[in-house]
Amino acid sequence: MESVDTLLAAHRAYLLGWDIGATGSPDLVTYRSEVPHVSLNGVLRVRGRAPRDALAEARHRLAGLPRIWWAGPDSDAGTAEALLSLGAVQVARMPIMTMAIDRAASPPPPAGLRVTETTDLAEFVPAYARVSGIVPDGLAAAIDREKAFSGDGTVIRLAGRLDDGRIAGTAVAWLSHGVLTLYFVGTQPEHRRRGIGTAMTRAALDLARETGVRTAALTSSPAGESIYQRIGFRTVGAFQLMSF
Structure with missing residues (x-):
């Protein structure tokens, strides 16, 4: 069975296939499709960035579109809690499943x-x-x-x-x-x-x-x-x- 890191890398690769924007550096991976749908524009991973700065940059990159932040195991620990404290809203929990x-x-x-x-x-x-x-x-x-x-x-x-x-x-x-x-x-x-x-x-x-x-x-x-x-x-x- 493949590792969770491999599963998440495959997930990032798919959503980045929709991207027509600048994905940025590995510390803040975003994708922008211009499709007005929340899951087709968003943040895939954040590592080693101050949450407030990361949130401000993500809002700038994805301005004007419905968007989602995938706060998961491939991001810094505590990402979801930090985003909540800065005004983000949790909208769903999505299980990651494999077989x-x-x-x-x-x-x-x-x-x-x-x-x-x-x-x-x-x-x-x-x-x-x-x-x-x-x-x-x-x-x-x-x-x-x-x-x-x-x-x-x-x-x-x-x-x-x-x-x-x-x-x-x-x-x-x-x-x-x-x-x-x-x-x-x-x-x-x-x-x-x-x-x-x-x-x-x-x-x-x-x-x-x-x-x-x-x-x-x-x-x-x-x-x-x-x-x-x-x-x-x-x-x-x-x-x-x-x-x-």
Whole structure:
């Protein structure tokens, strides 16, 4: 199993693939996508910086956009507490989860679901935007950033379709640092509670195994933690997400 440091490095590499700004030095790693969505602009890590100075610089770099500070195990100890004392607001706790791919549970997929790679971003992005909170006004920017995505790894976009051909589920498989990291795993509201999200996750795991990758990771919402545990993921840490 890969170390937590490796999992977090893969996570940083994915979000930096969205960046069109200046990521700065290793002591304050930020990314700016210009997509008006809170998780697509933010701070990934701070080390060895006075919290007040780091916060001021992060606000300057990300001015005018919704943004998030990922206060996690790869930042200085006490980062979340320091940010709170300076006026930041904790908005969520996101478990960091990992698993050995060959130990994944294999529930039967929903009848009629077909999961394939897609390159049609004009169709794929609106599908995941609908369930991830990207507003309609942000779709054009999100599509542009997906087209220009460039990161230290390989991104594979998976679409789950039912018999009518429309996308019912999405997943982005990010292969970097020898790890599969999952993003934008979601199910369209009218198709929920059918096991589609689990099937999308399973398809990404199978794809990664075929490339020789043996470890998977993701950041989950608290509500999704138990679902991923049933597949075989275990919690190894957490991010405190801070609004600033």
